[in-house]
Amino acid sequence: MSVRTEEMVLNMGPQHPSTHGVLRLELTLDGEIITKVVPHIGYLHRCFEKHCEVMTYPQIIPYTDRMDYLAAMGNEFGYVIAVEKLLGIQVPERVEYIRVIMAELQRIASHLVAIGTYGADIGAFTPFLYCFRDRERILNLFEITCGARLLYNYIWIGGLSHDLHPDFIRLTKEFIREFKPNLKELNNLLTFNKIFIDRTANVGILPLETAINFGITGPMLRASGLKWDLRKDDTYSVYNKFDFNIPVGDGRMGTVGDSWDRYFVRVLEMEESLKIIEQAIEQIPDGDVTAAIPKRIKPPVGHIYSRVENPRGELGYFIISDGSTSPFRVKVRAPSFVNLQIMDELCRGHLVADVIAILGSVDIVLGEVDR
Amino acid sequence: MKSLEEIVEILKNNLPDVVLEAHSEIKFEPFILIPSDKIDKVCLFLRDNPELYFDSLVNLSAVDDFNGQKIKDEQGNEIMTGGTMSVYYHLESIKFRHKLLLKVTTERDDPIVNSVVTVWNSANWHEREAFDLFGIKFNNHPDLRRILMPYDWEFGHPLRKDYQNPEFYQGMKVPY
Numbered sequence: 001m002s003v004r005t006e007e008m009v010l011n012m013g014p015q016h017p018s019t020h021g022v023l024r025l026e027l028t029l030d031g032e033i034i035t036k037v038v039p040h041i042g043y044l045h046r047c048f049e050k051h052c053e054v055m056t057y058p059q060i061i062p063y064t065d066r067m068d069y070l071a072a073m074g075n076e077f078g079y080v081i082a083v084e085k086l087l088g089i090q091v092p093e094r095v096e097y098i099r100v101i102m103a104e105l106q107r108i109a110s111h112l113v114a115i116g117t118y119g120a121d122i123g124a125f126t127p128f129l130y131c132f133r134d135r136e137r138i139l140n141l142f143e144i145t146c147g148a149r150l151l152y153n154y155i156w157i158g159g160l161s162h163d164l165h166p167d168f169i170r171l172t173k174e175f176i177r178e179f180k181p182n183l184k185e186l187n188n189l190l191t192f193n194k195i196f197i198d199r200t201a202n203v204g205i206l207p208l209e210t211a212i213n214f215g216i217t218g219p220m221l222r223a224s225g226l227k228w229d230l231r232k233d234d235t236y237s238v239y240n241k242f243d244f245n246i247p248v249g250d251g252r253m254g255t256v257g258d259s260w261d262r263y264f265v266r267v268l269e270m271e272e273s274l275k276i277i278e279q280a281i282e283q284i285p286d287g288d289v290t291a292a293i294p295k296r297i298k299p300p301v302g303h304i305y306s307r308v309e310n311p312r313g314e315l316g317y318f319i320i321s322d323g324s325t326s327p328f329r330v331k332v333r334a335p336s337f338v339n340l341q342i343m344d345e346l347c348r349g350h351l352v353a354d355v356i357a358i359l360g361s362v363d364i365v366l367g368e369v370d371r
Numbered sequence: 372m373k374s375l376e377e378i379v380e381i382l383k384n385n386l387p388d389v390v391l392e393a394h395s396e397i398k399f400e401p402f403i404l405i406p407s408d409k410i411d412k413v414c415l416f417l418r419d420n421p422e423l424y425f426d427s428l429v430n431l432s433a434v435d436d437f438n439g440q441k442i443k444d445e446q447g448n449e450i451m452t453g454g455t456m457s458v459y460y461h462l463e464s465i466k467f468r469h470k471l472l473l474k475v476t477t478e479r480d481d482p483i484v485n486s487v488v489t490v491w492n493s494a495n496w497h498e499r500e501a502f503d504l505f506g507i508k509f510n511n512h513p514d515l516r517r518i519l520m521p522y523d524w525e526f527g528h529p530l531r532k533d534y535q536n537p538e539f540y541q542g543m544k545v546p547y
Contacts, residue, residue: 042519049504050530086399212426212465215493228465302398305430305461305472318432318459331432341496370519 007035010352014043018121018356021366025343025355032351037344041337044370052330057083057297058157060330065151067334068368070113073106073142074310076155081236082306082317083157086299094287095159096238101172101280102145102154103308104273108179109138110311111266118263118360119190122199127190134182137175144168158293169281176274183270191267200263201254204346204358208257214345215338218313219265220362223249224257230309242279244272259361266363298325312336312363332371336364372469373423375401381422382413389413394474402459402472410460410475411485411511417462417471418490425462425471428491432459433501437532439479450533454479456507460487477507486512504530 013024022043028036048067052060064079065072077099084091116131139149144165146154154161190196206216211224221228229246231239247268249261299321307316313335322328339362346358373381379393382403389409395401405413417425439454460473477484486509487494498509499518506528509515517524526537536545 042517042521045519047529053532213492215428215491226465233468300398302400303459304399307429314429316430316461318430318461320434329432329434331430331434333430333432337496338493341493 005030012355014040018359020117020359020364021369023340023364023366023369025359027347027352027355029352034347034350034352034355037347037355039340039343041340041366041369044366046371048332048371049330052327054326056325057299057327060327061156062151062153065153066367067332067371068110068310068312068315068336068365069150070365071106071110071311072151073102073155074110074308074315076152077103077237078306078308078310078315079317080155080157081308082304082319083297083299085304085306086302086319086321087157087294087297089158089292089294091158091292092287092289093238093285095289095292097280097284098160098164098289099155100237100239100242101277101284102142104276104280105138105141105172107273107311108270109135111270112138114266114311114360114363115186115190115263118363119196121356121360122196124190124193124196127186130182130186130189134179137179141168141171141175144171156293157297159291160289163289169284172277172281176278179274183267187267191264197253197260199357200259200361203254203259203350203354204361205255206257206262206342206346210345211257211342214342216313216342217338218309218311218335219269220262220313220339220342222247223261223265225249230307230314234307236306236308238280239276241283242276244275247272259357262361262363296325298323307333310335312365312368313339332368334368334371336366336368337371340364340369372467375403375471378423378469378471379403381420382416385420386413386416400472402474404474404476407458407475407477407484408510409485410458410473411487411490413473414460414462414487414490423464423469424466425464427463427465428460428487428493428497429463429470430459430461431487431494431497431501433457433505433507433530434459435479435505435530435532436476448533448535452480456482456505458484458501458507482507483510484508485510488512504528506531 008029010027014022024040026038061076064075067075112131112135116128119127143149146152146162206224208224211221225248227246227248247265249256253260301323303320305318307314316333318331319327320329347355392404417423434457436455439451441449444450455476456479458475462471475484498512501507502515503517503520
């Protein structure tokens with residue numbers, strides 16, 4: 001006599017601590033093995049693209065902050081670059097340097113959240129507190145710069161809202177000096193922890209061809225072994241003036257492109273960001289950060305796709321201008337939105353507990369997925 | 372690195388039955404206009420051709436061109452008939468480092484475009500989003516459902532320029 005078996009459908013989310021927001025995963029299970037994952041998104045849809053069509057170009061900047069709310073500086077940066085290309089304006093060097101410093105500080109802050117919450121998802125709660133302690137210092141730096149800790153409205157079209165605080169350089173140097181040993185500490189605490197490696201190595205392996213076909217970008221793509229970073233490969237702003245490496249996954253603990261690689265690429269990227277900030281602080285020129293801000297923003301008719309490397313991958317803005325003061329259409333190519341599609345591919349054949357390890361390593365921000 | 376002219380030349384030589392037009396008069400980004408029922412064929416060729424090898428679909432965006440005729444409906448709301456919708460495809464070859472923009476236009480009243488999911492999986496959610504927010508139907512799409520709006524949303528496609536807010540949604544007043 002054979003035992004009748006049936007597939008079971010299990011809902012994970014929309015309110016679940018490890019989905020990092022309001023995401024519902026519909027899991028189809030055969031015993032404890034996953035046969036299918038269907039993500040349901042849209043719980044946080046705020047009609048960003050529709051809003052853009054009735055607002056002027058500068059008014060959109062605060063809304064871009066609220067997409068990837070863990071990397072608001074990066075969102076502003078990408079949007080502002082796109083509009084500047086439409087307008088054809090050059091910004092002063094000092095502005096570019098400050099933007100790069102802010103974007104890289106934001107990358108560290110964002111990766112710290114990704115790493116900290118990833119540890120917490122898997123059961124290591126202590127590293128989470130260590131990560132947030134360091135992130136707090138970056139947020140303090142942002143606070144003295146523009147008054148806001150999370151949603152800045154700092155990078156403006158043609159310039160910045162404020163120049164650096166007189167103490168900014170000193171405090172940033174102090175932060176870098178004290179953060180470097182903390183990174184080593186984090187590696188001892190989490191990265192090379194036996195339990196952590198057992199949970200993440202060889203879990204959710206993403207082969208490179210699949211990654212490219214699914215449009216995966218950012219740390220996820222690099223973890224699969226491709227040296228592809230828009231800061232180098234489609235360079236923007238002043239990134240070509242700095243010397244830094246692009247870390248890629250090497251399968252040190254298991255297979256290339258597994259969850260541990262995705263995690264470790266983020267750790268290595270923080271070190272590279274520190275290098276960029278150190279160089280930028282040394283080279284930063286003098287100048288007026290508000291000098292090039294145009295009075296009237298009215299781009300000519302045309303369309304442009306402009307992209308930057310955000311902590312989660314390629315953030316692209318496709319803007320169509322009809323010659324008026326507000327855009328005709330703005331489409332955001334959000335990295336989390338595209339990266340989340342791969343869940344079904346990665347989870348199939350794994351256990352339920354691995355879904356959490358995989359989702360954490362994909363590192364999504366639902367504000368950006370749903371826009 | 373191939374220029375737009377070279378890519379058009381290769382396409383014309385290999386796909387003689389597809390009518391393409393290269394446009395470079397619009398500012399910033401030149402593009403190739405492709406008939407909406409041939410886009411999947413062209414994309415497959417672009418991906419598999421060893422000289423071009425566009426292995427990555429970077430972005431897919433739909434646009435309501437809003438260029439038809441404005442008329443009033445029974446309630447006196449201004450709506451549009453005729454005109455076109457467009458879909459833009461940003462392609463990139465990671466191997467050869469070249470980029471390409473394709474454009475497809477379709478009837479606004481009954482927008483149908485062939486799906487490219489079989490070519491690039493990344494098109495899946497982008498096309499669902501275009502269907503959800505613009506109502507563009509993608510032929511041969513494996514799973515064409517709403518994605519950002521609720522599944523039971525029955526008041527049309529919000530990113531169309533003549534979209535009207537419903538008065539009530541599930542008994543709740545919408546303009547609160």
